[in-house]
Amino acid sequence: MDSDKKKKINRRTFLKGTASTAIAGSAVVTAGCKAKGLLGSSEAFALEFQEYFKKHYRLMTKAEREGTVARLEKLARLKQNITINVDTTEPVEKVLYGYAFNVTRCEGYMECVEACVKENNLDRKSNTQYIRIFEMEHGQMSPDQGDGKYFHMVPAEGHFYMGVQCFQCQNPPCVKACPTKATWMEPDGIVVVDYDWCIGCRYCMAACPYWGRRFNWNQPEIPKEEITKEQHYLGNRKRVKGMMEKCTFCIQRSRKGKLTACAEACPTGARVFGNLLDPDSEIRFVLENKKVYRLKEDLGTDPKFWYFID
Amino acid sequence: MLSFIKDTLLWNLTGSLGYQIYLGLLICLMLIGVYGYFIQFKLGLAATNMSNIVSWGFYISNFTFLVGVAAAAVMLILPSYIFKDKDLHKVVIIGEVVAVGALVMCMTFVFVDLGRPLQFWHLIPGIGQLNFPSSLLSWDILVLNGYLALNALVPAYIVFCHYQGKEPVGKYYKPFVFLSIGWAVGIHMVTAFLYQGLPARPFWNNPLLGPRFLASAFAAGPAIISLVLHVVNSRMDYKIDNKIFNKLRIIIVSAAIINLLMLFSEIFKEFYFPTHHSQSAMYLFFGLEGHNSLVPWIWTAISINFIGTIVLAINPFKEKQIFLIPALILLIVGIWIEKGIGLIVPGLVPSPMGEITSYAPSSVELYITVGILGLGMFVVTMLLKPALIIEKRYEKK
Amino acid sequence: MKRPTSRKSLFCILPFCIILGLLVLFPVLVAFSNQQGVASKVKKATQKLDKQGQVKISIPVPKNIVKVNEEYQGGVFFTEARKTEIKRFRCSSCHNNKKVTILNAADISHADIQVIHGDKGKPLACDTCHSQDDRDFLVTSKGSKIDLDHVYDMCGQCHFRQKKDWIGGAHGKRVTYWAGERVVKNCTSCHNPHSPRFEKRWPQTYSVPHN
Numbered sequence: 001m002d003s004d005k006k007k008k009i010n011r012r013t014f015l016k017g018t019a020s021t022a023i024a025g026s027a028v029v030t031a032g033c034k035a036k037g038l039l040g041s042s043e044a045f046a047l048e049f050q051e052y053f054k055k056h057y058r059l060m061t062k063a064e065r066e067g068t069v070a071r072l073e074k075l076a077r078l079k080q081n082i083t084i085n086v087d088t089t090e091p092v093e094k095v096l097y098g099y100a101f102n103v104t105r106c107e108g109y110m111e112c113v114e115a116c117v118k119e120n121n122l123d124r125k126s127n128t129q130y131i132r133i134f135e136m137e138h139g140q141m142s143p144d145q146g147d148g149k150y151f152h153m154v155p156a157e158g159h160f161y162m163g164v165q166c167f168q169c170q171n172p173p174c175v176k177a178c179p180t181k182a183t184w185m186e187p188d189g190i191v192v193v194d195y196d197w198c199i200g201c202r203y204c205m206a207a208c209p210y211w212g213r214r215f216n217w218n219q220p221e222i223p224k225e226e227i228t229k230e231q232h233y234l235g236n237r238k239r240v241k242g243m244m245e246k247c248t249f250c251i252q253r254s255r256k257g258k259l260t261a262c263a264e265a266c267p268t269g270a271r272v273f274g275n276l277l278d279p280d281s282e283i284r285f286v287l288e289n290k291k292v293y294r295l296k297e298d299l300g301t302d303p304k305f306w307y308f309i310d
Numbered sequence: 311m312l313s314f315i316k317d318t319l320l321w322n323l324t325g326s327l328g329y330q331i332y333l334g335l336l337i338c339l340m341l342i343g344v345y346g347y348f349i350q351f352k353l354g355l356a357a358t359n360m361s362n363i364v365s366w367g368f369y370i371s372n373f374t375f376l377v378g379v380a381a382a383a384v385m386l387i388l389p390s391y392i393f394k395d396k397d398l399h400k401v402v403i404i405g406e407v408v409a410v411g412a413l414v415m416c417m418t419f420v421f422v423d424l425g426r427p428l429q430f431w432h433l434i435p436g437i438g439q440l441n442f443p444s445s446l447l448s449w450d451i452l453v454l455n456g457y458l459a460l461n462a463l464v465p466a467y468i469v470f471c472h473y474q475g476k477e478p479v480g481k482y483y484k485p486f487v488f489l490s491i492g493w494a495v496g497i498h499m500v501t502a503f504l505y506q507g508l509p510a511r512p513f514w515n516n517p518l519l520g521p522r523f524l525a526s527a528f529a530a531g532p533a534i535i536s537l538v539l540h541v542v543n544s545r546m547d548y549k550i551d552n553k554i555f556n557k558l559r560i561i562i563v564s565a566a567i568i569n570l571l572m573l574f575s576e577i578f579k580e581f582y583f584p585t586h587h588s589q590s591a592m593y594l595f596f597g598l599e600g601h602n603s604l605v606p607w608i609w610t611a612i613s614i615n616f617i618g619t620i621v622l623a624i625n626p627f628k629e630k631q632i633f634l635i636p637a638l639i640l641l642i643v644g645i646w647i648e649k650g651i652g653l654i655v656p657g658l659v660p661s662p663m664g665e666i667t668s669y670a671p672s673s674v675e676l677y678i679t680v681g682i683l684g685l686g687m688f689v690v691t692m693l694l695k696p697a698l699i700i701e702k703r704y705e706k707k
Numbered sequence: 708m709k710r711p712t713s714r715k716s717l718f719c720i721l722p723f724c725i726i727l728g729l730l731v732l733f734p735v736l737v738a739f740s741n742q743q744g745v746a747s748k749v750k751k752a753t754q755k756l757d758k759q760g761q762v763k764i765s766i767p768v769p770k771n772i773v774k775v776n777e778e779y780q781g782g783v784f785f786t787e788a789r790k791t792e793i794k795r796f797r798c799s800s801c802h803n804n805k806k807v808t809i810l811n812a813a814d815i816s817h818a819d820i821q822v823i824h825g826d827k828g829k830p831l832a833c834d835t836c837h838s839q840d841d842r843d844f845l846v847t848s849k850g851s852k853i854d855l856d857h858v859y860d861m862c863g864q865c866h867f868r869q870k871k872d873w874i875g876g877a878h879g880k881r882v883t884y885w886a887g888e889r890v891v892k893n894c895t896s897c898h899n900p901h902s903p904r905f906e907k908r909w910p911q912t913y914s915v916p917h918n
Contacts, residue, residue, distance in 0.1 A: 052428075056439050092762055092886075096748060102877070110910040117912075126356075127915040132663065144586075144664020151913040164663060170745045173510060179447035180432045181439040197439075199432055200355075200425015203447050205365045209510035211662040215365060215425065218356035241354030242425030257762035257886030268905060269880035269897065275761075276745070277752035280781025281885075282876020287749065290877055299509050302744050308877070310868075443733070492723045499726070 044078045047071045056181065057194040057233065065233070072237065082224060087232040089255040091188035097249050097304065098189075098276035098283040099263075100292065101163060104310040105270035108133055108154035108161035115265030116165075119228050119250060120236040123220035130214065130247040131165045131262060142295070163271075164295070165262075166191065166212030166247040167303030174204035174213060183244070189276075189304055190249050192234040200242040209299050213246045228252075249273070276304065314473055318696040325695075328545075336688045343681010346674045347422060355425055357674040363661040368671035368679060369423040371650030375530070376412045376419070376686075377454070377501045378523060378649065382531015383409035383461060384494035385561050391487055397554045403697055404542060405535050406465045411690035412531075413458045418682045446504045453497045460490040469697050472704040498523050505657060513590035513657040516579070522572040523649070528565035529619075530645040532558050533638045538690070540635060548698045559622055559634070566619040566641060573612070573648075593666065594656035601659075601668045608652045615644030755781075759887060766887030773856045779874045784889035787882065787896050788856050796855070798842035823902035836861060836900070862894045 054060070054068055069086045076084045113131045122128040134146030136159060143164050155161065172191050175183055182198040185191045205213045219241045231237040232252035239245050250260040254273075258264075263271040274281035286292065290308040325333075350357040360367045386405035389395040421427050432438040433451060442448040464483050471478035502523040505514035536558045543550040580591035592598055597605050618641030627633050660666045671679070758781065771792075772785040790796050801809060809815070825831040838846035845853040845861045853861045863870030872878035873891070880897070882890040894900070 056432075059439075094756055095761070096745075096752075098745075098749075100877075105878075107905060108910055109908065110912050113914075114912045129914060132914060133910075134663070142664075144660065144662070146664070148663065148665060149914050149916050151910060153907045154910055155907065170743075170748075173508070176444045177447070177508075179441050179445045179451065181441045182432070197429070197432055198426065199429045200427075201420075201423070201447060202365045202425070203445070203504075205362070206505075206658065207508050207510055209662050211362075214362055216354070217358075217360070217362075218354045241356070244425075254885070255762075256764050257766045257884045259881060259883060259885050263880075263885075264883060266880070267897065269878065269892070272876060274876075274885045275756075276749050278756045278758075278781075279753050280755065280758075280779070282881065284749070285780060285875035286877045289872075289875060304745055310872070310878075443729070489721070492721065492726075495723070496726055 041078060044075060047075050047078075051075075051196065054196065056197050058184070069233065072233075076238065080224060080227075082227060082229065084227075084229045084231055084237075086237050087230070087235075087252055087255075089232065089252075091186050091190075092255055092257075094275075094277050096189040096276040097168065097254060098274060098287070099168075099249070099260075099305045100272040100283055100286040100290075101305065101307050102268075102270040102272070102310065103160060103162050103307050105268045106133070106161040106163060106266075107268055107270075108135060108150070108156075108159075109267060111265040111267055112163060112262035112271065115261040116247070118226060119253070119261035120247075121220075121222050121228055121231075121238070123216065123218070124223065125221040126218060128214050128216075128220075128245075130212075131163055132211075133161055133163045135159050135161055162307060163262075164210060164212075165305075166208075167210055167295070167301075167305035168247075168249060170302035170304060171300060173207040173209065173299075173301060177203045177207035179203065186234075188255075190234075190251055190254075191246070192248055192251065193244055193246060194234065195237070195239050195243045195245065198243045200244065202244070204244060209296050209301060210303070213244055216241045216243050216245065314470060317473075321696040321699050322692050333688075333691070336684045336691070339684025340681050340688065342677050343679075343684060346677025346681060349674050350422070350678065355423075357672065359669055359672040359675065361667065361669075363665055363667045364655055364658050364669040366423070366654050366658065367669055368651070368675045369419045371654045372679060372682075373416050373419040373423070374501060374523075374653065375646050375650045376416045378498055378527025379531040379534055380409045380412035380416065380457065380461075381494040381498040381524075381527050382535065384491050385528050385532045385558075385565075386535065387487060387494075388491055389557070391484070392491070395557070397551060398557060401535075401539060401550060401554055403465050403469070403701060404538060404694065406461045407690055407693045407697060408531075408535050408538055409461045410458065410693060411686045413454060413461070414689050415682050415686035416454065417458075418685060419679075422678050422682070446500065446507055449500045450497075450504055453493065453500050457490065457493050457497050460486055460493060464490070465697070469700050473700045475704070475707065495524065498527050505653075510662055511590075511657045512587035514653075516576070518572055518575060522569065522576070525565050525569040525572055526645045526649050529562050529569050530642050530649075532562050532565070533642050536562070536638055537635065537642075538694075542694070542698065546695070546698060548702055555634070559625065562638075562641070563619060563623045566615070566622070569645070570615065570619060589660050590656040593659050594652060598660070599666050601666050603668045603670060604652065604655060607647050611644045611647035611652055613644075614640040615648065618642075618644060758889075762886040766884050768888050769882060769890055772890055775874075776857060776860065777874055779876065779889070781889065784891065786856075786859070786891050786893045789858060789893055789895050790855050792895075793855070796843075802842035820901050823904065824900070856893075858900070859894050862898075862900075 051068065051071055055064065057065070060068070065088045069088060072086050073084055076082055110133050113129050113133060116122070116131050117124075117129060120130065122130065132143075132148050134143040134148045135150040135154075135156065136143070136146040138158060138160065140146060143162060146162070150156070168185075168189055168191050170185070170189070172183075172185055175185055175191060179201060180197060180199055183191060183193045183204055200215070202215055205215060216239055220239055228236055230252055232248075232255070235248045235251040250258070250262075254260060259273050260271075263273040272282050272286050274283035276283055276287075278284065286308055287306065290310075292306040292308045294303050294306055358367060358369075383402075383405040386398055386402050390399040390402050421430070424430065433440055433448075435442070440448045440451070442452070464486050467483055468478045499520045502520035505511070506516070506519040509515050536555060539550050539555065539558075542548050577591075577595075580588040584592070589598065593601065594604050594608050596602070618637045618639075621633060621637035622641065625634075655669050659669075768785075769787070771788040773788050775784055775786050778784070795801075795815070801812075822831055822833070825835075835848075836845050838844045838852060841852065843855070845855065845858065847853060847861065847864055859870055859873065869878050873894070876891075879894075880892045882892060884890075
C-alpha cells in the first residue's frame with residue numbers, strides 16, 4: 001500500500017511537473033516569437049537574422065561593412081518606409097576633434113539641446129538629451145551645484161549657464177569598463193559605440209564621471225518626418241531598446257567637415273569646434289589665448305572639451 | 311551513470327506531501343518570474359524603475375549579495391580541508407550546494423539585468439570580444455564561471471563515487487578544493503573591484519570595499535548555510551550535530567563583528583569632515599532634498615545587523631534554536647539590505663552631475679526577483695536531496 | 708606525509724599569488740604605458756595642415772561672402788556679406804541731395820529704429836557710425852570710410868577685444884563647416900547694430916525631471 005501510494009504521488013508530481021514545464025516553455029517560446037516583433041514580412045526577419053550574427057564593427061572587412069549598411073538601409077525602407085543613407089566614413093587623417101564652451105556667452109537658450117535631439121534621432125518618448133545646460137549661480141564652478149531643469153526667461157539675473165555632454169575623454173573610463181569592447185575611441189578622438197555589439201550591461205554608465213552616456217530603457221520613438229536621414233553607423237542611426245548611446249560629436253557631420261549640430265545651432269556662438277592638430281584652428285586659438293579649464297580634471301580622464309571665459 | 315540519473319530524478323520527485331507542496335510553491339514562484347521577464351523582454355528595461363541616474367538597481371543589489379553567499383562556502387571548506395575538522399567535513403557538501411544555488415541565482419540576475427541578453431555571446435572569447443584584462447566585468451564573468459565549475463564538479467565527483475560505493479580518489483579532486491579556497495576569496499574581491507575601480511563614484515571608490523565585502527559575505531553566507539542546515543536537520547533524515555552549529559556561529563560572529571568595525575570606519579570617513587564626496591552617504595543615511603526613501607531601510611539594516619550579531623555572540627539560552635534562528639535571519643536581512651540596495655543605489659545618487667532621484671523596485675523587478683529566488687531554492691533542493699541520501703547511504707556502509 | 712601538506716598549501720596560496728601578482732603588475736603597466744595626453748599631442752602638432760584637402764568631400768563655399776581685411780593665424784578668411792541682407796541698400800537711393808520723391812516716405816523712414824547702444828551716459832547717435840556725406844558707408848571716429856560689408860572694422864573700434872577674439876575664433880561663429888575655407892559670421896549677422904544686446908527669451912526646450 002505504502003509503495004502504491006508512493007508511486008501515485010510520484011506520478012502526480014511527475015504530471016504536475018511536466019504540465020508546469022510545458023506552460024513555462026510555451027510562455028517562453030511565445031515571448032520569443034512576440035519579441036522578434038510583429039514583422040510584416042519574412043524578408044525583414046531574414047535581414048534581422050543576418051544582422052544578429054554580424055561581427056564587431058572594427059573587425060568587419062569593407063565588404064562586410066557595405067553588407068550591413070545595405071541591410072540597415074533596406075530594413076528602414078521595409079519597416080519604416082523611409083530612405084536613409086548610412087555612412088561608414090573613416091576618420092579624417094590628422095584630425096583630433098576638440099571643443100570649447102564659452103561660459104560668458106551661453107545664455108541658456110538650449111537651442112543646442114533641441115538641435116542635437118533632432119540631428120541624432122534621439123528618443124522623444126523618454127526625452128533623451130545628450131546635452132544638459134545648467135543654470136549656475138555666480139561663484140560656483142561645478143555643474144552638480146547648478147540647476148539642470150530650469151524653464152523660465154533666460155538669462156536669469158545673477159546666474160550664468162554652462163552645458164555638459166560627453167567630453168570625448170582621451171583616457172576614457174567607459175572604454176576601459178566595457179566588457180565586450182563595444183565602445184572605443186576612434187583615431188580622430190571620438191568615443192563611439194557599436195550599438196549592435198552592446199549587450200546593455202550599463203557598466204560604462206556607472207564608470208562615466210560626467211554623466212555622458214545614455215541607455216535606451218524603452219524602444220525609442222521618433223516621429224517619422226523628423227528622422228535625420230543622413231546617418232553614420234557609429235552615429236545617429238536607428239537604435240533599439242537595450243543599447244547604450246552617447247554624443248559622438250555628430251560623427252555623421254564632423255567627418256564630412258561640418259560643424260556639430262550644437263555648435264551650428266548656438267545663436268550666441270558660445271561653442272567652438274575644430275581640429276586640435278591644426279595649429280591655425282579656432283579651438284587652438286582658444287586654448288592658447290583664453291583662460292580654459294576642464295571639469296573634474298583631477299580624475300585624469302583627459303577630456304577634449306574645455307570651458308573658457310571671455 | 312544512467313541509473314545515477316534515474317535515481318536522482320526519483321529521489322527529487324518523491325517525498326512527503328509537504329515536500330510536494332514545497333516543490334509546487336517553488337515552481338509557482340518561478341512561473342511568476344517567467345511572467346515578469348516576459349513583460350520586461352517586451353517593454354525593455356523601462357519596465358523596471360531604473361533610470362539614467364540609478365542605472366543599476368534591485369537586480370545588481372541581489373547579485374552583489376549572492377556572490378558573497380557563494381563565496382562563503384569557503385568558510386566550510388577551509389576548516390574541513392586545511393584544519394582537518396571532522397565535524398565540518400560532514401557538511402561541506404551542503405555548503406557547496408548552497409554556493410552552486412547562489413551562483414546560479416547570480417548569473418540569472420545578471421542575465422535579466424542585461425539590456426540585450428540575446429547578445430550574450432558577444433562576451434565569449436573566441437566568437438565574441440572579451441575585454442580582458444581591462445574590464446572588471448570580464449574578470450567577474452571568468453571567475454564566477456570558474457567557481458561554478460569548481461563547486462559543481464568537485465562535489466559531483468565525490469557524490470558519484472559515493473553513489474557507486476567507492477572512495478573518491480584524493481589526488482583527483484583535492485587540488486581543486488584547495489584552488490577553490492583562494493578562488494572564493496577571488497570572486498568576491500573581483501566583484502568588489504567592479505565597484506571599487508570607478509573613480510566616477512566616490513561612494514564606492516575606497517579601498518575598504520573589497521575587505522568589507524569579504525567580511526559581510528563571511529557573515530551572511532555561513533548564516534544562510536546554517537539555516538539550510540537547520541532545515542536539513544529537522545526535515546530530512548540527516549542528523550547534524552550541535553557542535554557544527556556552534557562552530558559556524560563562531561565564524562559568523564567573528565565576520566559580523568569585523569563587518570561592523572569596517573562599517574564604523576566608513577561612517578567615520580564620511581561624516582567626520584563631510585566633503586562633496588560624502589553626498590552619497592548623506593543621501594543614504596539622512597536623505598537629500600526630500601529624497602529619503604532609503605533612510606528607514608539603512609537604519610533598520612544596521613540595527614538588526616547589530617542585534618543579530620550580539621545575540622549570536624552572547625548566545626543566550628545556549629543553542630536553543632528559538633533564539634538562534636531569528637538572530638541568523640536578522641543578520642542575513644540586515645546584511646542583504648546594507649550590501650544590496652544600501653550599496654548600489656547610494657553609489658549612483660547623486661549622479662555625476664549632481665542630480666538626485668529616488669529608486670524603489672517596480673513590480674516587474676519584484677516578480678523576476680521572486681522567480682529567481684524560487685529558481686535558486688529549486689536548484690539547491692534538487693542537488694541537496696539526492697546528495698544527502700547518497701551520503702547517508704555511504705556512511706551506513 | 709610532509710609532501711602532501713606542502714602541495715596542499717601551494718594550491719591554496721597559488722591563486723592568491725596569481726591575483727596579487729596581477730594586481731601589482733597592472734598599475735605598473737598602466738603607469739609606464741605610452742599614453743599620450745591631449746596636452747602633449749596638441750603641443751606637438753605645430754605643422755600647418757592642408758586645409759582644403761583635409762576632408763575628402765568637397766566643401767561648398769557660401770556665395771555671399773567677402774574677404775576679411777585682416778588675416779587670422781591661418782591666413783586669409785571670409786565673412787558673410789552684409790549689403791545683400793539690407794533690403795533698402797543702396798541708402799543713397801533715398802539719401803541724396805535731390806527732393807524726396809518716394810511715396811510713403813514717412814512710413815519707410817527709419818523712425819522705428821531704437822538705438823540701445825552705448826553707455827547710458829554716452830549713448831550712440833546715428834551719426835556716430837553713419838557717414839553724413841556718403842550714406843552708403845560707415846565712418847570711424849577718425850574719419851575713415853568703412854564699407855558695410857566690413858563692419859567689423861567699425862565695431863572693432865570700441866570692441867577691440869571681441870574683434871581680436873573674432874579674428875582668432877574665440878568669438879563669433881563659423882558658418883556650417885569646421886573644415887575647408889574659413890567663413891565666419893559677421894558682427895551684424897548676430898548682433899543688431901542698433902541694439903546689439905541679445906534679448907531675454909524663453910529657452911527652446913527644457914530637461915525633464917527624472918522622477
